[in-house]
Amino acid sequence: MADQYDLIVLGSGPGGYVAAIRAAQLGLKTVIVERERLGGICLNWGCIPTKALLRTSEIYHYMQHADAYGLSASNVAFDLAKVVERSRKVAGQLNAGVKGLMKKNKIAVVEGVGTITGKGRLSVKQGDKTTELTAKNIIVATGARARDLPFAKADGERIWTYRHAMVPPEMPTKLLVIGSGAIGVEFASFYNDMGAEVTIVEMLDRILPVEDAEVSDFMQKALTKQKITIQTGAGVEKIETGPKGVKATIKGKDGKSAVAEFSHVIVAIGIVANIENIGLEALGVKTERGQILTDGYGKTNVDGIWAIGDVTGAPWLAHKASHEGVIAVEAIAQAAGNKDVHPHPMNKANIPGCTYSRPQVASVGLTEAKAKEAGHELKVGKFPFIGNGKAIALGEAEGFVKTVFDAKTGELLGAHMVGAEVTELIQGYVVARQLETTEAELMATVFAHPTLSEMMHESVLSAYGRAIHF
Structure with a gap:
């Protein structure tokens, strides 16, 4: 006899496990199915362990340039095996954290390869064991894999x-x-x-x-x-x-x-969505260019089948998947009669993008070119790191902050940054866009001194000819 649930989540990446937790919070009996490790690619093989590696290379870079800070470091070297080991330990710690969250929220976890076998039915195979699950709603959160070169398949060696x-x-x-x-x-x-x-x-x-x-x-x-x-x-x-x-x-x-x-x-x-061999074709779930088609709430064309994260297309970002998971679950709960949730469709224009290189890159909203293409009259502000006291004190004086406004309404259309710690700074502009803030509120906001965030203020001022420090 099949195990019965209110919701089955197929895949435990940042979309899947967040969706499962939100479902549990809303009182839905939930099971999550995972074929490898809880946390998915992002936690185990993507976002988190790469940041651990990049932190190592950042420190190594600073050690090699210690003299610039009045310090000395000789015979600077690294042990590659230990560098990798640290990265894997970070991933392992967070994997254990997700396991703890599943237990805390009383979410069942079934390990194995899941296949949707019919409306509200999913079969999980692990070795010789098969587990049958049923639920009114199934969320597909199977993520994506790296795209190979057709003439040179990855071999893990060269x-x-x-x-x-x-x-x-x-x-x-x-x-x-x-x-x-x-x-x-x-x-x-x-x-x-x-x-x-x-x-x-x-x-x-x-x-x-x-x-x-x-x-x-x-x-x-x-x-x-x-x-x-x-x-x-x-x-x-x-x-x-x-x-x-x-x-x-x-x-x-x-x-x-x-x-x-x-x-x-x-x-x-690029990447390829994992949508093959999970039962979508037999159910008639619509796909296009290798991605599952959904509305703004994660709902597919087939009743009871939802999809979130990388399987639904760009931007292929963990935080986009997590937010989609919450939206989908709240839409499911609302349809079931929960009057305390009020989901809104995903607004992809408010999803920040971050690149954790040296220097870092971060952005949200329209680029200057895209804003012009959309027919906006623009006011564009730009402020360089070299004009910021904190950046100079940190020895990180390369980069800039750029803001793009609609000249008629003052709407913040986009923000673009390059330089030290901009992946942390960008959230200020994301919040501003979510709150539909105009240049007036941003200009009137007090920014702490000395901070890198002052450049955000100066960039806004610059768009209106009012920059103070440059």
Whole structure:
């Protein structure tokens, strides 16, 4: 006989486990199904362990430049195995934390591969054991995997995905990174700071192509200054692996192809949603370009089937998945008669994006170019890190904060930052957009001194010709 629940969540990443917790808070009897480790890719193989690695490379960089702070450090070195071990311990600690949250919220956990076998039915296989589950609603939160190059599949030895790059068996000496989105740039930054010779190849005309053009331009100059080689408007046509490295044929912007040798390659050309072989086709769940189609609440075209996170398309971010999970669960609870929840559809324009490289990049809302395309008259403000006392005191005087306003209404259309700790600062602008704040409220806000956040204030003032310190 099948185990009966109010909600089945398939997948325990930041979308799935957050959805399960919110469901439990709302009194829904919930079970979560996971084929690998609680916390999903983000916690175990993505967001969290990469930040642990990047923290190591940041400290290593500072140690190598201790003299700039009046300090001395000799014989600075690292143990790659210990670097990786620390990263894995961080992931392990958080995995245990998710287990604790499941227990605390009385959420059942079933390990194994889940398949939707009919309306409200899901079968879980682990080895020879099969568990049958039933629920009125099922949330698909199966995430995504790295996209392979069709002509050079990742082998974990010379050709790596992000997953291999987090547990390197050896330190690359000469590294090729294919793709310059957040994942590609973060790994390029990490390995460059750890001493590898790094080359980035990007098919489009600029790195970090989803960011504001000025941010992309600044990052290209900053990374080039760090001795990272960057080829934009270029593509990798062929990769040949050997016992000691790889040969990559790269077609440059000029249309000419050349062969270059590397010790390792990281492929960071995007992801593929995990929607195959979980029963969606038989139920008639609509998909498009490999992604599940949903409304703003996570509901699919099939009654009782919901989808959140990477399986529903861009932006492929953990915090987007978590928020979608809460929205979907509250919509389910509301439909069941709960009058205390009032879900709103997801507004993707208010989802921040962060890249944790050196320097960091963060943004929310429209770029200047997109705002113009949308027909807005603009007021644009920009303030450099060099004009901020705290940034100078930290020895982090490179970067800027840029704000984009609608000239007629004062609406904050977008904010774009590059520099130290901007992934923390961006939330101020995210809150401002969520509250539909205009330039007037931001100008009237008192910012603590000395802080990096003062640059946010100055950028707003700058858009209206009122910057004080620059």
